[in-house]
Amino acid sequence: MFNVIDDYSREGLAIEVGFSLPTIRVIRTLNQLIEWHNRTIRYSGVRKHLFEKLEEVQDYATQWLWFYNHERPHKANGGRRQLKKRGLPGHLTG
Secondary structure, three states: OEEEEOOOOOOEEEEEOOOOOOHHHHHHHHHHHHHHHHHHHHHOOHHHOOOOOHHHHHHHHHHHHHHHHHOOEEHHHOOEEHHHHHOOOOOOOO
């Protein structure tokens, strides 16, 4: 069994089950998670901006990630914000 767990939130992100998990299957699972996240950020605004420096892209991406984790409602958890829903230490719950 191959489990992908977020170290910070301890959220389980994926599970692959099998008697033998070839490297290619593990890589595909990780790639699916990465592509899902990349697609989300692209369609949430990065494609709408024209940046002149790589630092501008990094600043935008960092701000977007904070918004994604703290403010953006997520359909998968009933429209609540991701970190608020989990009740992680140091975060408000409700």
